[in-house]
Amino acid sequence: MLRFLARRLLIIPLILLGLSIVTFTVSRLVPGDPVKLAAGPQARPEQIIKLTEEFGLDRPLPEQYFMYMTGLLQGNWGYSISTKREVGPDLVTYFAATLELTIVSTLIGLAVGIPLAVVSARWRDRWPDHFSRFISIGAVSVPVFWIAIVLQIVLAQNLRLLPVSGRFDPRMSYPETYTGLLLLDTLIGGNIPAFLTTLRYLIIPALCQSLLVIALVTRQLRGDLLDIVRKDFVLVARANGIPERVIWTRYLMKNALIATVSMMGFLIGFQLGGAVLIEYVLDWPGIGQYALKAALQLDFQPIMGSTLFIGCVVVLVNLITDLLYRVIDPRIGLS
Amino acid sequence: MTTLSSPPLSRWSRWKADHASQITDLRRGIYRFSRNRLSVIGLTLVILLLIIAITAPLWVPYPGDVTGSINMAERLKPPSAEHLFGTDDAGRDVFSRTIMATRTSFQVGVIILVVAITIGVTLGAIAGYFGGWVNQVIMRLTDIMLTFPGIFLALAISAALGRGVLNAMLALSITWWPGYCRLVEAQMLKMREEDFVAGARAIGASNTRIIFRHILPNLLTAIIIKASMDFGFAVLNLAALGFIGVGVLPPEPDWGSMISAGRRFIPGSWWYSTFPGLFMFVTVLAFNLLGDGLRDLLDPNSTVRS
Numbered sequence: 001m002l003r004f005l006a007r008r009l010l011i012i013p014l015i016l017l018g019l020s021i022v023t024f025t026v027s028r029l030v031p032g033d034p035v036k037l038a039a040g041p042q043a044r045p046e047q048i049i050k051l052t053e054e055f056g057l058d059r060p061l062p063e064q065y066f067m068y069m070t071g072l073l074q075g076n077w078g079y080s081i082s083t084k085r086e087v088g089p090d091l092v093t094y095f096a097a098t099l100e101l102t103i104v105s106t107l108i109g110l111a112v113g114i115p116l117a118v119v120s121a122r123w124r125d126r127w128p129d130h131f132s133r134f135i136s137i138g139a140v141s142v143p144v145f146w147i148a149i150v151l152q153i154v155l156a157q158n159l160r161l162l163p164v165s166g167r168f169d170p171r172m173s174y175p176e177t178y179t180g181l182l183l184l185d186t187l188i189g190g191n192i193p194a195f196l197t198t199l200r201y202l203i204i205p206a207l208c209q210s211l212l213v214i215a216l217v218t219r220q221l222r223g224d225l226l227d228i229v230r231k232d233f234v235l236v237a238r239a240n241g242i243p244e245r246v247i248w249t250r251y252l253m254k255n256a257l258i259a260t261v262s263m264m265g266f267l268i269g270f271q272l273g274g275a276v277l278i279e280y281v282l283d284w285p286g287i288g289q290y291a292l293k294a295a296l297q298l299d300f301q302p303i304m305g306s307t308l309f310i311g312c313v314v315v316l317v318n319l320i321t322d323l324l325y326r327v328i329d330p331r332i333g334l335s
Numbered sequence: 336m337t338t339l340s341s342p343p344l345s346r347w348s349r350w351k352a353d354h355a356s357q358i359t360d361l362r363r364g365i366y367r368f369s370r371n372r373l374s375v376i377g378l379t380l381v382i383l384l385l386i387i388a389i390t391a392p393l394w395v396p397y398p399g400d401v402t403g404s405i406n407m408a409e410r411l412k413p414p415s416a417e418h419l420f421g422t423d424d425a426g427r428d429v430f431s432r433t434i435m436a437t438r439t440s441f442q443v444g445v446i447i448l449v450v451a452i453t454i455g456v457t458l459g460a461i462a463g464y465f466g467g468w469v470n471q472v473i474m475r476l477t478d479i480m481l482t483f484p485g486i487f488l489a490l491a492i493s494a495a496l497g498r499g500v501l502n503a504m505l506a507l508s509i510t511w512w513p514g515y516c517r518l519v520e521a522q523m524l525k526m527r528e529e530d531f532v533a534g535a536r537a538i539g540a541s542n543t544r545i546i547f548r549h550i551l552p553n554l555l556t557a558i559i560i561k562a563s564m565d566f567g568f569a570v571l572n573l574a575a576l577g578f579i580g581v582g583v584l585p586p587e588p589d590w591g592s593m594i595s596a597g598r599r600f601i602p603g604s605w606w607y608s609t610f611p612g613l614f615m616f617v618t619v620l621a622f623n624l625l626g627d628g629l630r631d632l633l634d635p636n637s638t639v640r641s
Contacts, residue, residue: 011475018479026492133373137627141620143571145578146594146612149601153609157602273484277575288487292579295494303491311483 008322012315019311020072020304024065027303035081055081068304077309078301080294087305091287095272095309096180097167098279098286102271104183104206106264109213114260116214117221122248124226132218140215148208148281155204162200165283169197205282209275213267220263224256258329265321269314364632374628380621388437400427401435403586411604421606423596432588433611437618439583440590443504444569448562450508455515456558460546462516463523474520477513485510486572493581503582507572511565518561519554526550564626567619574615590615 035051043051052058056067071078077088113136120132156164168174168182175186175194183202186195228234229252237247276288283289287306294302351358368374392398396417400406406426414421420429462473480488493506526532527550535549576582577591585592590611597607 014475015479018476019483022479023491027495130373133627137373137623138620141567141571141623142616143574143590143594143612143619145575145591146608146615149594149598149608150612153602153605270484273487276484276487276490277578280579291487292490292494295491296581298495303495307483307488307491310487311479314483 004326005323008319012319015315016308016311020069020308021065023304023307024061024068027300028061028064051081055079068301072308077305080299080302082294082297082299083302087302090290090302091305091309093180094285094287094290094306095313097182097284098272098275098288100181100183101202101205101209101275101278101284101286102268103181104202105209105271106213106268108206108210109217109267110264112210113214113217114221116218117225118248118253120218120222121225121229132222136215136218139211142211144208144211145277145281147211148204148278151204151207152282162203165281167198167201167283167285168194169201172197205275205278205284208278208282209271212271212274216263216267217260221256221260224259225252228252228255258325261328262321262325265317265324269317272313272317273310367632368628371628371631373624374631377621377624377626377628380617381625384437384618384621385441387434388441391434391438395431395434397428397431400431401588411600411607413604414606414610420610421604423593423607424600424604429593429607429610432593433590433614436588436590436593436611437614439500439587440570440573440615440618443500443573443583444566447504447507447511447569447573448565450504451511452515452558452562454508455512456519456551456554458512459516459519460523460551463520464527464542464546464550466524470520473516477516477520480510480513481517486575489572489576490579490581493576494579498581498584500583500587503573503576506576507569511569514565515558515561518557519551522554522557523550526553560626560629560632563622563629567622567626570622571615571619 035048035055035057039048039051056064059067068078075088077086077091079085080087080090083090116132116135120129123129152164155162163169172194175182175191175198176189178185178188182198183195186192186198234247234251237251238244242251273288275284275286276292278284279286279289280292287310291303291306291310293299294306368378395401404425404427406422409418409422409426411424412418412422412426418428418430420433423429423432458473458477462470462477489506489510492509493502496502496506523546532545532549535545540549573582574589574591574594577589578595580592580595582591583589585596593611594608597604597609597611600607
């Protein structure tokens with residue numbers, strides 16, 4: 001266990017180093033001058049030169065990279081030219097919003113996906129199977145930014161059931177922050193109206209985001225269930241007269257869910273970065289939206305910061321899933 | 336060479352005899368594919384969409400609207416017999432533009448996949464065939480790329496590079512190759528131990544020849560099937576870039592930028608955003624249904640129950 005952990009922990013810095021080099025190269029080799037964009041069209045040439053020097057953008061690229069990484073190792077995520085704010089604290093705030101969205105959409109995805117998969121596998125090649133396969137393929141085919149707009153039109157603008165966009169009602173006083181996850185914060189503060197408001201703002205983004213989870217969970221679990229139902233121990237259980245219902249709930253699920261659990265890690269990591277479109281459309285103040293705004297402004301340090309931040313989180317999530325996978329399934333060695 | 340003693344066969348029947356096992360495989364494959372109604376629907380839709388993409392310029396009702404023509408008298412008209420999907424804020428026919436966008440999307444989608452497959456397959460083949468530190472370097476790089484949500488990186492890259500379809504293609508190709516690299520590397524590791532590779536090496540075939548002539552043809556089916564599943568997503572991601580405003584440049588029609596432009600006229604002119612999105616959904620769905628059926632064919636575990 002320890003050796004496995006040590007080896008995995010050794011690779012992580014290498015992966016992050018690679019990611020930082022890739023992002024740095026891509027974000028610095030672009031045409032266009034971020035300083036000119038930030039200083040505005042009226043800026044005088046000497047102002048631009050001064051700003052360029054201030055941000056160290058006149059130095060050679062390797063030196064800039066080295067400077068950035070040295071700062072990062074000291075916990076300094078840099079400074080945003082466009083927002084005129086420190087990147088580090090902003091990343092944490094925005095990331096919390098994305099994390100909250102991801103957790104809720106993952107829960108919705110599991111709640112819908114697992115039953116769909118079971119129904120699909122149990123009645124294979126009959127109409128429940130066709131139905132649930134169609135749902136799962138359909139869910140992954142929907143353009144998220146489009147379905148977000150459609151839900152906005154129908155649920156928010158026509159039926160007036162839910163707010164159109166954003167994370168919290170601007171007319172209400174913003175709840176006190178403990179964890180950054182608003183649902184949790186409002187519960188801790190005992191502020192039930194604020195909790196309900198938060199929930200209402202979450203529904204449309206979480207529904208859109210959960211489509212991918214539903215699709216992938218259904219596909220994975222259905223396949224695994226179909227594999228396992230052919231195994232000998234199921235035959236024995238049936239021969240012993242154990243009711244089909246018990247076989248499906250107790251015997252099969254325990255074995256079939258293993259791969260789904262390991263996929264959840266990938267899915268959560270993917271959602272943290274992949275939420276960018278939903279965040280953009282529904283004005284959800286998440287890390288994807290933050291990065292996208294920075295990229296459109298050619299604001300280099302927030303792009304680097306958010307990319308590396310997401311990279312760190314994804315790598316960590318993958319490590320945890322790997323460990324979890326080995327804990328719940330002792331048949332897999334730790335090599 | 337001496338002549339054969341058996342009666343002369345026509346070229347066709349000789350070819351049939353030589354490829355008997357492949358033909359049986361193909362027949363069985365077609366049978367199994369046709370048993371899955373959803374994939375047959377997918378295939379039909381894909382063929383229909385391809386025909387639409389190829390022939391669209393011949394029959395689109397308002398070809399002038401596809402480029403920059405402006406007709407303020409017809410501005411934001413709801414769907415009707417003349418304008419099936421209504422008109423947009425410049426009085427252009429949304430139906431014509433949606434249909435013509437199929438062409439652009441398909442062209443760009445094919446280019447993205449071709450570039451990504453070329454990079455991915457080459458790197459994967461090198462990594463898998465040579466192993467050792469070459470494998471380590473390439474596969475760790477692939478891991479980095481796979482770890483990272485592609486759309487996030489693609490958006491950042493194309494936002495930084497500036498708008499335009501070329502930059503969008505570049506950004507998507509850069510983020511798309513790792514999947515193929517992983518696929519080919521895994522198969523390559525297995526294949527290089529096979530007897531036929533050892534045989535080819537024994538008669539003095541070069542590494543390049545072994546990789547490209549002996550091993551890669553065996554992986555062709557898997558690559559094609561992955562590509563058919565990926566195509567829908569490539570089109571989807573291109574539209575996502577267009578939606579953000581960093582993809583296809585207006586007035587060139589593009590689903591993403593149409594949906595984005597239509598947002599300003601919601602809820603009054605709902606058709607402007609809705610129909611391009613719906614059409615796009617059907618397109619992506621068709622490719623995914625097809626891909627799903629094809630994957631079942633390859634999966635040795637799936638059997639047809641009669």
